[in-house]
Amino acid sequence: MSILDVQNLRVRYHEGKADGDVLKGVSFSVEKGETVGIIGESGSGKSTAMLAVMGLLDAKARVLSDHILVGGGKPCPGKNIAMVFQDSLNCLNPSVKIGRQVAETVRARRKCSRKEAALRTEELLDTVGIRSPKLRMEQYPFELSGGMRQRVVIAIALACEPQIILADEPTTALDAAVQAQIILLLKRIVRKTDTSLLLVSHDPGVTAALCSRVYVMRKGQMVESGTAEDVFYFPKEEYTKRLLGDRIGKGYKAGEEPCGDPLVCVRNVTKEYDTKEGIYDISLDIGEGETVAIAGESGSGKTTLARVITGLLEADAGHLYYRGQELDGSLRKTLGRGKFQMVFQDPYGSLNPVLTAGQALDESLRPIVRGEPALRRRKVEAMLALVGLSAKDAGKYPSEFSGGERQRIGLARALIAKPDLLVCDEALSALDTRTREQILELLKTVREKERLSCLFISHDLHAVRRISSRVGVMYGGRLAELGRTKDICSDPWHPYTRLLLDAVPKADPVRAGRFRGAVAEERGTEKRGIEKEGRGCPFAANCTYAMKCCAEEMPGQYSFGDRQVSCFLYSEKHSGRRAKGYTMTSQI
Amino acid sequence: MARYILKRILTGIIALFVLAAVTFFLVRLIPGSPFQSAATSSSVVEAVEREYGLDRPLFEQFLSYMGKLLRGNFGISYSNPGVSVTEIIWRTWPVTASLGTAALVVSLLAGTGLGTLLAVSKSRGIQRIISGGAMLASGIPGFALAVILLLVFSVRLNWFPSSGLSSPLHYVLPVTALSLYPAAVITRLTGNALRAELQKEYVLFARAKGLGETRTLWTHAMKHACRPVLGYIGPASAFLLTGSFVVESIFTIPGIGREFVNSITGRDYTLILGLTVFMGTVVIVVNLIADLLGAWLDPEMRRAYRES
Numbered sequence: 001m002s003i004l005d006v007q008n009l010r011v012r013y014h015e016g017k018a019d020g021d022v023l024k025g026v027s028f029s030v031e032k033g034e035t036v037g038i039i040g041e042s043g044s045g046k047s048t049a050m051l052a053v054m055g056l057l058d059a060k061a062r063v064l065s066d067h068i069l070v071g072g073g074k075p076c077p078g079k080n081i082a083m084v085f086q087d088s089l090n091c092l093n094p095s096v097k098i099g100r101q102v103a104e105t106v107r108a109r110r111k112c113s114r115k116e117a118a119l120r121t122e123e124l125l126d127t128v129g130i131r132s133p134k135l136r137m138e139q140y141p142f143e144l145s146g147g148m149r150q151r152v153v154i155a156i157a158l159a160c161e162p163q164i165i166l167a168d169e170p171t172t173a174l175d176a177a178v179q180a181q182i183i184l185l186l187k188r189i190v191r192k193t194d195t196s197l198l199l200v201s202h203d204p205g206v207t208a209a210l211c212s213r214v215y216v217m218r219k220g221q222m223v224e225s226g227t228a229e230d231v232f233y234f235p236k237e238e239y240t241k242r243l244l245g246d247r248i249g250k251g252y253k254a255g256e257e258p259c260g261d262p263l264v265c266v267r268n269v270t271k272e273y274d275t276k277e278g279i280y281d282i283s284l285d286i287g288e289g290e291t292v293a294i295a296g297e298s299g300s301g302k303t304t305l306a307r308v309i310t311g312l313l314e315a316d317a318g319h320l321y322y323r324g325q326e327l328d329g330s331l332r333k334t335l336g337r338g339k340f341q342m343v344f345q346d347p348y349g350s351l352n353p354v355l356t357a358g359q360a361l362d363e364s365l366r367p368i369v370r371g372e373p374a375l376r377r378r379k380v381e382a383m384l385a386l387v388g389l390s391a392k393d394a395g396k397y398p399s400e401f402s403g404g405e406r407q408r409i410g411l412a413r414a415l416i417a418k419p420d421l422l423v424c425d426e427a428l429s430a431l432d433t434r435t436r437e438q439i440l441e442l443l444k445t446v447r448e449k450e451r452l453s454c455l456f457i458s459h460d461l462h463a464v465r466r467i468s469s470r471v472g473v474m475y476g477g478r479l480a481e482l483g484r485t486k487d488i489c490s491d492p493w494h495p496y497t498r499l500l501l502d503a504v505p506k507a508d509p510v511r512a513g514r515f516r517g518a519v520a521e522e523r524g525t526e527k528r529g530i531e532k533e534g535r536g537c538p539f540a541a542n543c544t545y546a547m548k549c550c551a552e553e554m555p556g557q558y559s560f561g562d563r564q565v566s567c568f569l570y571s572e573k574h575s576g577r578r579a580k581g582y583t584m585t586s587q588i
Numbered sequence: 589m590a591r592y593i594l595k596r597i598l599t600g601i602i603a604l605f606v607l608a609a610v611t612f613f614l615v616r617l618i619p620g621s622p623f624q625s626a627a628t629s630s631s632v633v634e635a636v637e638r639e640y641g642l643d644r645p646l647f648e649q650f651l652s653y654m655g656k657l658l659r660g661n662f663g664i665s666y667s668n669p670g671v672s673v674t675e676i677i678w679r680t681w682p683v684t685a686s687l688g689t690a691a692l693v694v695s696l697l698a699g700t701g702l703g704t705l706l707a708v709s710k711s712r713g714i715q716r717i718i719s720g721g722a723m724l725a726s727g728i729p730g731f732a733l734a735v736i737l738l739l740v741f742s743v744r745l746n747w748f749p750s751s752g753l754s755s756p757l758h759y760v761l762p763v764t765a766l767s768l769y770p771a772a773v774i775t776r777l778t779g780n781a782l783r784a785e786l787q788k789e790y791v792l793f794a795r796a797k798g799l800g801e802t803r804t805l806w807t808h809a810m811k812h813a814c815r816p817v818l819g820y821i822g823p824a825s826a827f828l829l830t831g832s833f834v835v836e837s838i839f840t841i842p843g844i845g846r847e848f849v850n851s852i853t854g855r856d857y858t859l860i861l862g863l864t865v866f867m868g869t870v871v872i873v874v875n876l877i878a879d880l881l882g883a884w885l886d887p888e889m890r891r892a893y894r895e896s
Contacts, residue, residue, distance in 0.1 A: 056795055078798010091793035093808050095887050105797045140887040
C-alpha cells in the first residue's frame with residue numbers, strides 16, 4: 001500500500017472568480033522508501049497541493065478530495081507527515097534558539113524529558129551533517145548560513161519521525177554548491193531512514209538527481225506522470241518538453257565578442273569590510289556592447305564588485321576607468337547616476353509598493369527628460385512595450401504583477417535611464433525556470449537592440465553561459481578564473497570552476513543518478529571561515545589539488561592568451577619553463 | 589551594552605536639565621505671587637518675597653536654583669513653610685506609584701489578554717466586540733470616565749468607597765479610570781502584532797512540526813508580538829502619571845498628582861519644579877528599562893550588545 005495516496009484533490013478559494021479552482025482534481029501517490037518529484041512552473045499549484053495535504057491551508061481555502069491517506073490513516077502534521085519549506089530564514093523562528101526549535105518538535109512527537117529531547121536533537125543535527133551540534137543548538141537562525149539553516153529545517157522534519165517528508169523547493173534559495181550538498185543529504189536520509197520523499201521543484205535538474213518517479217503539473221492539473229527516465233527522455237506533452245528544454249539550454253549562443261575600447265576598466269580594486277570579507281585585487285574589463293558575467297557562490301564578493309563599479313560603494317584601493325578616464329567622484333557627478341543602472345535580485349523588495357509601474361519608470365526618466373510630461377509618458381509606454389508589457393500596465397501597482405513581470409519593470413526602470421552599463425545582480429535567481437528563460441531572452445534582445453554593455457552577476461552557470469561572452473569566476477573575494485565563457489564552461493582550468501560546474505545537477509536521470517555533487521562533497525562552506533585568515537589561496541582548504549604552497553602564498557594571475565587563471569597549477573614554478581609557443585591546457 | 593546605558597543616562601540627565609529650565613521660566617509666567625492671598629497686604633507679600641529672594645533678577649534666581657538642583661536640593665515648598673520638596677515627594681510618591689503600578693499591570697494583563705483573543709478568535713462577534721470596545725475606551729477622556737465611575741459605582745450603587753486609598757477596595761475605581769485607555773491601546777497593539785505574526789511562515793512551519801495551537805502561539809508568535817507592547821510601556825507610564833493628576837483630584841487621593849495640581853494653583857514655584865523634575869526622571873527611567881527589555885527580546889540586538 002502507498003505511504004501517501006491522494007485522490008482527486010481540489011482546492012478552491014471562496015473569493016475567487018467563477019473559475020477559481022487552484023487545484024482541479026490532482027491525484028498522486030508515493031510508495032514506501034520512494035522519492036517522487038512534482039515539477040511545474042511557479043503558480044501551477046504545487047505548493048498549494050502540499051499545504052492541502054498537510055491541512056495547513058488557511059481557512060479561506062476549501063479543500064475537497066476523495067481521500068488523502070498517509071500510511072492508510074489521516075495525515076497528521078508532525079506525526080506521520082512532515083514538511084521542508086523553501087525559505088529557511090523565514091520558516092525558522094528568528095528569536096528562538098536552534099536547539100529549542102528542534103527539541104520542541106521532538107517533544108511534540110513523543111513524550112520525553114527535556115534532557116532526552118536535547119540528546120535526540122544533538123543526534124538529529126549530527127545526522128543532517130551539522131558539525132559541533134552542541135554549539136549550534138545555542139545559536140539563533142541568523143547566525144547560521146543558508147545551507148546550515150536548511151539542514152536544521154530537515155532535522156526538524158526528521159524529528160517528527162514521519163513516514164513521508166514533503167519537500168517544497170528545498171534547494172531553490174541556495175547556491176549551486178550548497179544545493180548539491182542538500183541534494184546529497186536528502187538522498188542519504190531517504191536511503192538510511194527508509195522515509196518516503198515527495199519533492200516539489202521547478203528545477204528539473206534537482207528532480208532528476210533525486211526522484212525515481214515524476215509528476216508534471218500545470219495550472220492545477222497533472223499533465224504527465226511516469227518514471228523519471230520516461231518523463232525526461234520521452235516527454236509526451238509540449239509543456240514538459242519546454243520545462244525540460246529550458247533548463248538544458250539547447251545550444252548556447254554567447255553574446256557579442258569584445259570589441260573596441262573597454263567601456264569600464266577595473267584595475268586592482270580592493271574593498272574590505274570589517275568582517276574580513278570583501279574583494280581583493282580585482283582587475284576586469286567590460287567592453288562596449290559586451291556582456292561580462294561574474295559567477296561564484298554567495299559571499300564570494302560578486303555583489304560587492306557590482307556595487308563598487310556602480311559607485312554605491314567606494315573602493316579602498318585600485319582604480320576604475322570609464323572610457324579611458326579615471327572614474328572618480330567628480331566624473332561620476334558629471335556623468336550622473338544614470339550611466340550605470342542596476343537590476344536587483346528581489347523583484348518584490350526592489351520596487352516601491354506605493355508607486356505605480358509608470359511612476360517608477362518616470363522617476364528614473366526625470367533626470368534625463370525634464371518637463372514635457374507627454375514625451376515622458378510616451379517614453380514610458382515605449383519602454384514598457386520593449387520589455388513585453390502593455391501601456392495599460394503603467395497604472396498598475398507592483399503588487400498586481402507577478403514576479404516575472406516585476407523583474408521586467410525592474411529592467412525597464414534601469415533601461416529607461418539610457419545607461420551605458422547595465423548591472424544585473426542575480427536578476428534571475430528569484431524566478432522560476434520558465435520566467436527566467438523569458439527574462440533571459442528579453443535581456444538578450446534588449447542588449448542587442450540598445451547595444452548595451454552588461455555585467456551579469458549570477459550563481460547559475462547555465463544562465464551565465466547563455467548570455468555572456470566572457471565570465472569571471474569569483475571565490476573568496478578573488479577572481480579565480482577569467483576568460484571566454486565557452487572555454488571556461490567546456491574546459492574549466494581552476495579547480496573551483498570545475499566544482500561549480502559539477503555542482504549543477506543535469507536534467508538527466510541517468511547522469512544525475514551518479515550525481516556526486518561537488519568534488520569536495522560536504523566540505524563546502526563550513527571550512528571557509530578558518531582559511532580566510534591564512535595568506536594562501538582562499539580555495540586551498542577545499543581544493544583536491546592543493547599543494548603546500550597553496551596554503552602559504554597567494555597565487556598570482558597567470559594569463560594565457562585571453563584567458564586568466566589564479567592557481568599555482570599554472571604558475572611557471574609548477575608547470576616548468578615554457579617555450580615561446582607553449583599552449584597551456586587544463587591541469588585538472 | 590554598558591556604553592549604551594551610559595549614553596542613555598547622560599542624554600536623560602541633559603533632558604532633565606532642559607526640562608527644569610523650560611519649566612522654571614514657564615512657571616514665572618503664571619500671574620501672581622506664591623504668597624498672594626486676599627488677606628495679605630502687598631507690603632507683606634513684598635517682604636516675604638524679599639525673604640525668599642524672589643525680588644532678585646530672574647536669571648540670577650534661575651542660576652541659584654539650578655545650582656541647588658545640581659546638588660540634589662529641591663528647595664523648600666513656598667506654601668507649606670518649613671517642609672522641603674523632597675519630603676513632599678517622599679510622602680506622596682508611594683501612593684501614586686502603587687496606583688500607577690496597579691494600573692499598568694491591569695492594563696497590560698487586560699490588553700494582552702484581549703488582544704490575543706482578538707487575534708486568535710474565529711468568531712466575528714467577539715472580534716467586533718473587542719475592537720469596538722477598544723475604540724470606545726480609547727475615545728473617552730480620563731476625567732469624564734473618573735467622574736462617571738464615581739457617580740455610578742460609588743454615589744449611586746455605593747459598591748466602592750469614593751475617596752482615599754486605605755483598602756484594596758479603594759483601588760478599584762481609580763485604577764479602572766486610569767488603566768482603561770492604556771488597556772485599549774495595548775489591546776489594539778497586541779491584536780494587530782499577533783495577527784501579523786500569525787501570517788508568517790514560521791508559524792505555518794510550527795504547525796507543520798505538529799506543535800499544538802497554544803504552543804505555537806505562546807512560544808513562537810507571542811515572543812514577537814509583545815515587542816510593540818514593550819515599546820508602549822514608556823508612553824503608557826507617562827500617560828499614567830499625567831492621568832494621576834485628574835484621578836487623584838477626583839478621588840481625593842493624597843498622591844503626587846494631587847500635590848502637583850495644588851502646587852500650580854498655589855504658584856508654589858519650587859514644588860512645581862521639583863515635582864516636574866522628579867516625574868521627568870521617572871518617565872526617563874521607565875523608558876530606558878522598557879527599551880532595554882525590548883532589546884533583550886531580540887537575539888540579534890542582544891548579541892550585538894554583548895559584543896560591543
